[in-house]
Amino acid sequence: MLGFLPAPVRGVIMALLLIVNTLFWAVPVYVMIFVKLLTPRGPVRDGVSRITAALAQHWAMVNVWFVDTLLPMRWDLRIDAETSPQGQYLVCANHQTWNDILVLIKTFGRKAPFFKFFIKQELIWVPVLGLAWWGLDYPFMKRYSKEALEKNPGLRGKDLETTRAACEKYRNQPAMILNFLEGTRFTAAKHARTGSPYMHLLKPKSGGFAFTLSALGEKLNSLLDVTIVYPQGAMGFWDFLAGRVRHVVVEVRQLTIPHELYVGDYENDPEFRTRFQSWIGELWAAKDRRIGELLAESRASAR
Numbered sequence: 001m002l003g004f005l006p007a008p009v010r011g012v013i014m015a016l017l018l019i020v021n022t023l024f025w026a027v028p029v030y031v032m033i034f035v036k037l038l039t040p041r042g043p044v045r046d047g048v049s050r051i052t053a054a055l056a057q058h059w060a061m062v063n064v065w066f067v068d069t070l071l072p073m074r075w076d077l078r079i080d081a082e083t084s085p086q087g088q089y090l091v092c093a094n095h096q097t098w099n100d101i102l103v104l105i106k107t108f109g110r111k112a113p114f115f116k117f118f119i120k121q122e123l124i125w126v127p128v129l130g131l132a133w134w135g136l137d138y139p140f141m142k143r144y145s146k147e148a149l150e151k152n153p154g155l156r157g158k159d160l161e162t163t164r165a166a167c168e169k170y171r172n173q174p175a176m177i178l179n180f181l182e183g184t185r186f187t188a189a190k191h192a193r194t195g196s197p198y199m200h201l202l203k204p205k206s207g208g209f210a211f212t213l214s215a216l217g218e219k220l221n222s223l224l225d226v227t228i229v230y231p232q233g234a235m236g237f238w239d240f241l242a243g244r245v246r247h248v249v250v251e252v253r254q255l256t257i258p259h260e261l262y263v264g265d266y267e268n269d270p271e272f273r274t275r276f277q278s279w280i281g282e283l284w285a286a287k288d289r290r291i292g293e294l295l296a297e298s299r300a301s302a303r
Contacts, residue, residue: 007242007243007244008242010070010071010241010242010243011238011241011242011243013070014066014067014070014071014241014242014243015241017066017070018063018066018241021059021062021063021066022059022128022129023128024059025055025056025058025059025062026128026132028055029052029055029056029059029132029135029136030131030132030135032048032051032052032055032135033052033131033132033134033135035048036048036049036052036135043172046172046173049136049137049169049173050173050174052135052136053113053114053136053173053174054114056114056132056136057110057114060102060105060114061105061109061110063102063105064102064105064106064109067102067106068106071243072243072246073243073245073246073247073248074246074247074248075106075248075250076247076248076249076250077106077107077250077252078249078250078251078252079107079250079252080251080252080253080254081222081224081252081253081254082254083108083111083112083221083224084111084112084221085110085111085112085113085174086113086174087112087113087174087176087221088113088170088174088175088176088177088216088219088220088221089112089113089175089176089177089220089221089222089223089224090177090179090209090212090213090216090220090222090223090224090257091104091115091176091177091178091179091223091224091226092179092180092181092209092223092224092225092226092283093178093179093180093225093226093227093228094180094182094186094200094201094226094227094228094287094291095180095182095184095185095186096185096186096228096230096234097185097230097234097235097236097237097240098185098236098237099230099234099235099236099237099240099245100180100228101115101117102240103228103248103250104178104226104228104250107226107250107252108176112176113174113175113176114136114176115176115177115178116136116137116138116139116166116170116175116176116177116178117138117177117178117179117180118138118139118141118162118163118166118178118179118208119133119138119139119140119141120140120141121140121141123140124140137166137169137170138166139162139163139165139166140162141162163208163211163212163215164211164215167211167212167215167216168215170216171216171219176224177212177216179208179209179212181204181205181206181209181280181284182201182202182203182204182205183202183205184202186200186201186202186234190202198284198285198288199288199291199292200288200291200292200295201284201287201288201291204280204281204283204284206266206276206277206280207266209280210261210264210266210273210276211266211267213257213261213262214262214263214264214266217262218259218262220257222254222255222256222257223254223255223256223257224252224253224254224255225252225253225254225255225283225287226250226251226252227250227251227252227287227290227291227294228248228249228250229248229249229250229251229291229294229295229298230245230247230248230249231247231249231295231298231299232244232245232246232247247298249294249298251290251294255283258279260275261275261276261279264276
């Protein structure tokens with residue numbers, strides 16, 4: 001609908017719509033967060049958490065509706081998975097841009113629980129959204145410098161404690177836990193600096209993934225392996241709002257996690273840690289090959 005307008009004008013209109021939508025839904029979300037704080041832990045509080053997540057999902061779906069209705073976007077969604085709004089899923093995906101979050105929300109819609117994902121502690125100060133993320137039980141992860149870890153080795157276990165505490169809250173409610181295994185957005189500079197053995201991906205970090213599996217156990221319905229490809233190349237969020245991102249390919253595979261990966265001790269058992277990292281490495285190598293295939297396929301169809 002906005003395709004006839006210059007890209008900067010589209011971007012401004014979309015940004016204003018998203019801001020208004022966020023402020024509108026923030027009111028009921030904040031009310032439910034306040035109710036949640038007054039409710040003791042147990043089934044009632046779990047019910048309040050479900051209502052809060054449902055409100056956040058409505059907010060997200062309105063944002064998706066704006067994108068679908070107003071931007072010249074072509075979605076190529078290939079979903080080989082069965083999901084339920086009442087299920088529990090672990091999602092691993094490659095990460096290139098902030099747009100990935102909105103792309104994932106579009107991909108699963110209301111067919112799955114609202115996403116929970118690990119975010120940097122600094123983002124709690126983001127206006128409006130920071131408090132909402134906290135109230136939705138998103139785990140805030142603090143990254144420590146190498147120097148800080150050397151001075152205080154006890155800090156190394158803080159991320160694990162945060163992961164365990166967050167997963168404990170998800171045990172009795174629907175959850176779709178998103179894990180960007182690379183730990184950061186892919187860039188050519190990071191790829192070169194880290195010496196990644198993959199062409200389209202950074203090295204995966206399997207520790208948080210392993211602790212999530214251990215904490216939730218086999219109550220998880222399945223692993224959803226998501227591959228996101230931008231045939232024109234990954235762009236920033238402003239370019240997305242301005243309608244410069246014209247084509248997105250998303251492929252979803254539903255995988256069964258081997259039983260032995262739930263029961264090992266990643267932190268203290270070197271053999272189990274090696275097996276787990278090997279399994280993640282195979283998953284990541286397959287994803288890297290698939291990204292190359294999807295990019296080649298998109299280029300061929302564009303000729």
